[in-house]
Amino acid sequence: MANQEEEAMQGEEMRRGTWLEEEDERLVSFVQLMGERRWDALAKASGLKRSGKSCRLRWLNYLCPNLKHGQISVEEENIILELHEKWGNKWSKIARRLPGRTDNEVKNYWRTHLGKRLAQVQGKSQYELGKASGDFVFENKIESNSKKNTSYEISTTHDHGSVEDIWGSCSWDNSSEASGISSADFALTSSPYENRLSDWISEYSSDIQSQMNYNNDCFTIESASSSYPECWSTTPDYSYSWDCSGSLWDMN
DNA sequence: AACTGTTGCAACCGCAACTAT
DNA sequence: TATAGTTGCGGTTGCAACAGT
Structure with a gap:
């Protein structure tokens, strides 16, 4: 059948x-x-x-109740442009960086608004503008990159060396104690990829518990009283990484 | 007012990747 | 390990609404 x-x-x-x-x-x-x-x-x-x-x-x-139904904002448009430039027609990947937006919405928006406009400006066809690249997953890291506002990215390193986000990013003000971040702040979490990643983070985050705790669908960060406050407040390029051999799907 | 062309977007299709048994 | 079933993705189509003549 x-x-x-x-x-x-x-x-x-x-x-x-x-x-x-x-x-x-x-x-x-x-x-x-x-x-x-x-x-x-x-x-x-x-x-x-x-x-x-x-x-x-x-x-x-x-x-789906997580969806936004309004107009795409200028900020969102800029993100689409930037990520399309970087990744090509990877609509679902781009949509994960725009909470509440779907791949279909991003794709339609690109085709009806941005593609034509960009093609005119650059003198290229939409097909030429839509090339993508890349294959992944061997190392994942969480990093902080700002003194005042800490931003964490769960990313993956391509075997040709470039790094890309696989679960969006999130930032918050360090001044608040024990900030909490919902996974909803990162992206929709309904696909097996995200669900598996969520499991995976839960499993592998044990060795960074002193800085970051992961409970079901919520990250929490230790406050300045944690044993590694300098990691978050004084070392802008601090980066913590751990190895995960195999792909995201390989959980054994 | 009637017709035609264009636009925007929801929905469908085919296929590849993944899961379950 | 094999294979049938399920899910996710990107490309495409269909059609309602709108604009132009």
Whole structure:
């Protein structure tokens, strides 16, 4: 059998196209009930005549409560431009740096607003502007890079030497005691990549507990009374790294 | 007012990567 | 280890809304 969707299509006519309000409501209630997983099972259980794939897309691109629905701001536009220049058409990767924005939204925005404009300015085709590169994951690090505002980046080092973020970055004011950062500040955390990374951080962060604690979905940083206050307040280029052999998926 | 072209965006498709059994 | 099922990604399409004539 090719897949369950095809089978379902043969047995029963699947709905396509624009979602109705009732369908949205039903989908939301079943996602709350069953979680953001097993979309095929969810689609069947809900009685929606939609494929699991369609349900997933509708949730991630429109119904998910973490989403922003307003206009893309100038700041966000600048980030898109900068990251597209750096990574090419890696829409999901770019979207992870824009909390509340989806890959589809970023992609559409690029195509309708930025791509054309940039192509005109640079005299290049959108295809030429869309080249990407890179393959990853061997070393990961958390680093701080400012005296007053500490910024941590969970990043990965390419085997050709360049470093890229894989989970966004976050900053806060050092003056507040024991600051807490939600993983929501980094990016959406619904994909297996992020979930696995979250597990992975939980496992590997044990040797940096003195500076940073990770509890389920929340980072907390020790205050100035910690045993390594200089790491965060006086050494701008401080960098802590640890090795993780294999890929993000290789958890054994 | 009616028609045509353009734009913006939601949704779909195909495929590759990953997971579960 | 093999393979069927699931998920995520990037490219593409379809269509409603809007602008121009």
